Amino acid sequence: MxxxxxxxxxxxxxxxxxxxxxxxxxxxILLIAYTFIVPILIVLVRPLEMSIRQSLLLACLLLTITWWTTNVIKKNYASLFLLGTFLIEGSSTLRTIFRFPLSSNFFVIACSFLLSQGIVNSNVANRISKKILNRYGRTPYQLIALSFILSFIINFLIPQPFSRVILIAGIYTQFLSQMNISSRTKEILLYSIFVASTSTSMLFINGDIVLNNSALEFGRISIGWIEWAVNMGLPSLLTTLIMGISFCIVFRRDLKESLFIEPEGGWEGTKPSDKEKIATLIMVVVVLLWATETYHHINSAVVAIIGTLAMFVCGILGWKDVKRVNIDLLLFLTVAYAIGSVLNESGIAHIIYGNLVNIFPKEYSPLYMLIIILTVMGLHMVLGSSITTLSVAVPGLIELTKGKMEAVPLVLLAYIIVNIHYLLPFHHVTIMIGAGEYYTTKTVFRYGLVQTMIVLMVAFMIYIPWWRLIGIL
Known part of the structure; x- marks a missing residue:
């Protein structure tokens, strides 16, 4: 029985x-079918008196963006679909569609993955982080401050935020495992690393080699290392301080009950190895050459390639490290970079933004700036990806604001919004990396609500006044 x-x-x-x-x-299959509903309606209705060709192209773009956002189709497959659409549609040249792979940014970004891996292999950043943590990480608030300080310091060694946050988070996890603290406190401290990376990435042009250069590329503007530092350095430093203080205030209850103890092994470390010294020297030279490109005129891509080859020759990088280059991201960027140009050359951007022009005031004013900010924020919340938002918003806004606002402050403003305004992990790739493993979506959303107000505050009280002072606005 x-x-x-x-x-x-x-x-x-x-x-x-x-x-x-x-x-x-x-x-x-049903989920994938649902994603076709709006695109099919666009083709049938042909909004804003678009031609069948234009409505079909717009439908394919929205379909791809939906796939990118929801992940019902893998991102690389979605990217290939849109790339194929651009090639078949035929309104844009091959040079326009493959603008990113043909640009120096492609080589700078690809080499940055390898340079970052070289620094990880050599143990330089690990040594710096551990030494600072062991000496100064005695309280939760000190550790939050160190998240921002380490992100700033390692900016100069690793021009790739993905590698930075993974490295620092690994060091923090090991360090915190020796402390008598709650899991909630540990979660907040780990989340501070990822928040710090987003704000400190704005300080220098190589802070986020992908997003920073993408913003400039979409706006078709050229800014050197020094010019970026003048335009963004001081206001971004103030923004970083505001974000650090607000972070501590938002999570103050989670940081009260903690007991920190001295980690085993004391506070001293071993002497740097030859590999560490060589890797540090290579990165110092690379960063200095990037910073002084205006004077010596050696292209940043050439500098990145030479630095990468030097690491291979010195044995810091091996052939196994080549796989660290994120091919899926490079494919995604190829498509994202092409979106704005294709929309312009197909006439879609002119139609859409021609209908939006009535929303904008006739003259430049605080209301004018507010509408721009809310437009970019709204697109970012819907599209999710920072890169995608910039690729769609920047080219169109440049056309809309022509004669009323210069391209440089417009591009930088859009970049700031997508970089520090995220309500959910998928709104920022760096935040998405740690979600689930180190912290929850609820934690991201809790601070994200505060960040919405911070974005508006720093835009109107810090960045815009600063740009007026230095004469770019």
Whole structure:
């Protein structure tokens, strides 16, 4: 009797498992089918008197953005779909579509993955971080401050935020495992690393080699290392301080009850190895050459390639490290960079922004700036990806604001918004890296609500007044 009941349970369990497996396939297909509803309506309705060709292109773009946002289709497959659409549609030249792979930014970004890995391999950043943590990380508030300080220091060694946050988070995790603190306090301290990376990335042009250069590329403007530091350095430093203070205030209750103890092994470390010294020298030379490009005129891509080759020659990088170059990201960037140009050359951007022009005031004013900010914020909340938002918003806004606002402050303003305004992890790639493993979506949302107000405050009280003072606005 007992055996019969067991068999019955096993059969029932098997049926349930089979039913679940069977149901999963239609559900995934159904989700993909739902993503076609709006694009099909666009083709049928042909809004704003678009031609069939234009409405079809717009439909494919919205379909791809939906796939990017929801992940119902893998990002690289979605990217290939849109790339194929651009090639078949035929309104844009190959040079326009492949503008990113043909640019120096492509080589700078690709080499930055390898340069970052070289620094990780050599143990330089690890040594710096541990030494500072062991000496100054005695309280939760000190550790939050160190998240921002370390992000700033390692900016000069690793021009790639993904590698920075993963490295610092690993060091923090090991350090915090020796402390008598709650899991909630540990979560907040780890989250501070990722928040710090977003704000400190704005201080220098190589702070986020992908997003910073992408913003300039979408705006078709050229800014050197020194010019970026003048335009963004001081206001971004003040913004970083505001974000650090607000972070401590928002999570103050989670940081009260903590007991920090001296980690095992004391506070001293070993002497730097030859590999560490060589890697540090290479990165110092690379950063200095990037910073002084205006004077010596050696292209930043050439500097990055030479620095990468030097690390290979010195044995800091090996062929196994080549896989650290994120091919999926480079494919995504190729498509994202092409979006604005394709929309312009196909006439879609002119139609859309021609209808939006009535929303904007006739003259430049605080209200004018507020509408720009809210437009970019709204697009970012819907599109999710910072890169995608910039690729869609920047080219169109430049056309809309022509004659009323210079491209440089417009591009920098849009960049600031997408970089420090995130309500959910998918709104920022760096934040998404740590979500789930180090902190929850609820934690991101809690601070994200405060960041919405911070973005408006720093835009109107810090960045815009500063740009007026230095004469770019």
């Amino acid at each position: 007992h055996k019969g009941n067991e068999d019955k349970k096993m059969i029932t369990k098997g049926i349930k498992k089979k039913t679940t497996t069977t149901n999963n396939i239609p559900n995934s």
